[in-house]
Amino acid sequence: MSEQTWVTDNIPYLEVPTISIDIERRVGEKGVNYLKSKIPLGQHPVKVTERLQFWAHTTPKAIFLAQREDGGDWRTLTYVQAWQKIQGIGQYLLDTVTSKDRPIALLSGNSIEHGLLALAAMHIGIPYAPISPAYSLKSDSFEKLKHCLDVLDPELIFVQDGNAYKKALDGVASNTRNTRLVFVENGMPESDRFEDLLKTKSTPKVAEAYDKIGRETLAKVLFTSGSTGLPKGVMNTHGNLTANWQQITQTFPFVQNGALQLMDWLPWNHTFGSNHNFGLVMYNGGSLYIDEGSPTPTGMLQSIKNLKGFAPTVYFNVPKGFEELLPFLNTDEDLRQTFFSRLKMLFYAGASISQKVWDELDRLSIQTTGKRILISSGFGMTESSPSAMFCTAYDSKAGFLGVPVPGLEMKLVPMGDRWEARFKGPNITPGYWKNEVATANAFDREGFYKTSEALKFIDEGDPNVGMRYDGRIAEDFKLSTGTWVNVGNLRDNIIAQGKGLVKDVVITGHDRDFVGAVLFLNLGYCADFLGGERQTTDSNAAHSLPIRDRVQEMLDTLAQNSTGSSTKVKRALIADFELSPERGEVTEKGSINQYAFLKHRSSLVAKLYGHNLEPGILETNY
Numbered sequence: 001m002s003e004q005t006w007v008t009d010n011i012p013y014l015e016v017p018t019i020s021i022d023i024e025r026r027v028g029e030k031g032v033n034y035l036k037s038k039i040p041l042g043q044h045p046v047k048v049t050e051r052l053q054f055w056a057h058t059t060p061k062a063i064f065l066a067q068r069e070d071g072g073d074w075r076t077l078t079y080v081q082a083w084q085k086i087q088g089i090g091q092y093l094l095d096t097v098t099s100k101d102r103p104i105a106l107l108s109g110n111s112i113e114h115g116l117l118a119l120a121a122m123h124i125g126i127p128y129a130p131i132s133p134a135y136s137l138k139s140d141s142f143e144k145l146k147h148c149l150d151v152l153d154p155e156l157i158f159v160q161d162g163n164a165y166k167k168a169l170d171g172v173a174s175n176t177r178n179t180r181l182v183f184v185e186n187g188m189p190e191s192d193r194f195e196d197l198l199k200t201k202s203t204p205k206v207a208e209a210y211d212k213i214g215r216e217t218l219a220k221v222l223f224t225s226g227s228t229g230l231p232k233g234v235m236n237t238h239g240n241l242t243a244n245w246q247q248i249t250q251t252f253p254f255v256q257n258g259a260l261q262l263m264d265w266l267p268w269n270h271t272f273g274s275n276h277n278f279g280l281v282m283y284n285g286g287s288l289y290i291d292e293g294s295p296t297p298t299g300m301l302q303s304i305k306n307l308k309g310f311a312p313t314v315y316f317n318v319p320k321g322f323e324e325l326l327p328f329l330n331t332d333e334d335l336r337q338t339f340f341s342r343l344k345m346l347f348y349a350g351a352s353i354s355q356k357v358w359d360e361l362d363r364l365s366i367q368t369t370g371k372r373i374l375i376s377s378g379f380g381m382t383e384s385s386p387s388a389m390f391c392t393a394y395d396s397k398a399g400f401l402g403v404p405v406p407g408l409e410m411k412l413v414p415m416g417d418r419w420e421a422r423f424k425g426p427n428i429t430p431g432y433w434k435n436e437v438a439t440a441n442a443f444d445r446e447g448f449y450k451t452s453e454a455l456k457f458i459d460e461g462d463p464n465v466g467m468r469y470d471g472r473i474a475e476d477f478k479l480s481t482g483t484w485v486n487v488g489n490l491r492d493n494i495i496a497q498g499k500g501l502v503k504d505v506v507i508t509g510h511d512r513d514f515v516g517a518v519l520f521l522n523l524g525y526c527a528d529f530l531g532g533e534r535q536t537t538d539s540n541a542a543h544s545l546p547i548r549d550r551v552q553e554m555l556d557t558l559a560q561n562s563t564g565s566s567t568k569v570k571r572a573l574i575a576d577f578e579l580s581p582e583r584g585e586v587t588e589k590g591s592i593n594q595y596a597f598l599k600h601r602s603s604l605v606a607k608l609y610g611h612n613l614e615p616g617i618l619e620t621n622y
């Protein structure tokens with residue numbers, strides 16, 4: 001990436017309509033703050049598929065979903081086709097699923113068939129649960145897959161590809177006795193074929209089941225990533241989902257009436273890809289083109305191929321996705337021109353983005369269009385379906401989260417100089433599937449969901465300016481001296497000080513004498529720094545003497561600017577290994593699971609705290 005500093009203050013923005021900010025603050029006992037928008041939540045449907053029916057009648061030929069056929073031409077599904085197909089699938093489900101206490105399980109990545117089955121299930125009031133493909137395809141023990149199936153006890157399991165999931169299905173055979181299987185491809189004997197579901201003739205029972213759905217009817221179960229244990233099944237009701245789609249649409253009204261055109265890879269077993277992106281497209285009559293890529297070196301090649309032929313109006317991604325996209329936008333003018341041609345907003349979530357990546361996106365937008373594009377983010381979670389806050393200010397910075405969405409109240413409980421965020425409103429989950437203990441512990445006495453996430457006011461005197469992220473409380477720890485370490489802040493400081501060198505970092509030091517760090521470097525940056533070509537970059541570049549000197553310089557600067565032991569990284573190790581999805585060290589969104597890493601890499605961490613400085617470990621003398 002270029003080290004050139006771009007002055008953007010006088011460059012105009014491409015202006016798009018966003019919600020007015022008008023926040024009411026109330027201060028309660030013990031300094032607790034309560035914030036909510038004075039703008040009321042607008043009317044929204046009772047049932048998830050009401051909007052699908054609306055668009056099937058209003059814009060029947062508009063493309064709803066599209067997916068490449070074996071990497072070739074796009075196969076499309078219009079709104080009227082989707083509406084018609086879910087009637088037959090719904091009838092099949094009514095004929096085969098007898099209990100709503102046994103949600104349908106989906107073993108599949110993003111696909112048109114996945115989307116149709118999910119909508120059909122919700123259309124007739126039967127909950128479904130998409131299970132992370134990683135639990136099947138990147139595991140040998142299938143521990144998390146078995147756990148999810150045990151919790152769900154599904155009568156029916158949908159499988160996209162029998163060949164891909166054969167090993168997993170064999171591994172969980174004892175967990176799936178008396179379970180009906182539906183395959184799209186490569187099915188097993190005595191299983192049902194998805195194409196036969198589409199041939200099922202609907203009866204009045206489908207409409208009768210639909211009519212019984214209320215706001216409290218369970219729509220789906222989404223499993224958390226299981227960062228501190230086995231995944232929990234978050235319940236999202238019909239009312240949770242439709243309320244949140246309305247909250248998002250009120251915040252960004254430019255997505256209405258088919259204006260939301262997405263090329264998107266984010267997985268539908270996660271709330272960002274599923275509830276937010278897939279659901280928001282359907283709610284507003286837009287189009288979602290399924291990107292088979294991902295923010296990996298190989299996956300990005302597929303994403304770039306797709307983006308070269310499709311101009312999104314909004315681009316949603318996780319920070320790692322934007323980091324991987326930047327080199328291609330920098331070097332491919334045709335891609336850049338297409339990408340920005342009708343873009344109204346860039347939106348990141350799932351983790352914190354670095355200011356350097358933000359500035360690069362700003363620069364590329366100006367270079368291509370002469371204007372700056374709104375870069376936005378917010379705060380959300382599976383339990384809020386997912387959106388709780390949004391930042392809509394044009395002059396915001398990386399890490400700004402904005403203010404609560406209409407209809408949602410935020411409670412801020414003081415914790416020193418920061419606040420724990422808690423929420424209550426129509427988009428908040430009623431709890432966890434078949435887990436009464438976790439449900440009871442998740443809410444406080446006033447009924448607010450406890451996030452265990454810390455926020456800070458950007459301006460203590462004006463809540464309209466919004467909040468910024470201040471770390472996950474559960475990740476923070478004490479040194480042996482009793483001094484608290486704010487992991488989120490320290491991580492962000494290291495990445496910012498690296499100026500593109502550090503992609504991610506694990507902070508260590510629980511009950512130790514000092515803070516340490518395991519650094520994951522940006523290999524593209526290393527290659528550029530060494531004057532090499534990105535295509536020839538390998539892990540050796542990260543361990544070259546010039547790069548080690550650059551890391552040493554960064555550690556020394558951090559130490560010189562530290563305010564004490566909690567903000568000073570004394571020792572660091574440059575990672576020379578890949579993170580393990582099997583162990584849960586890396587999420588599907590590309591971010592590091594700090595808890596899982598520290599659990600499984602204890603011997604590596606111990607090297608940072610040895611009496612003698614081992615080879616490969618850097619130490620600051622400041």
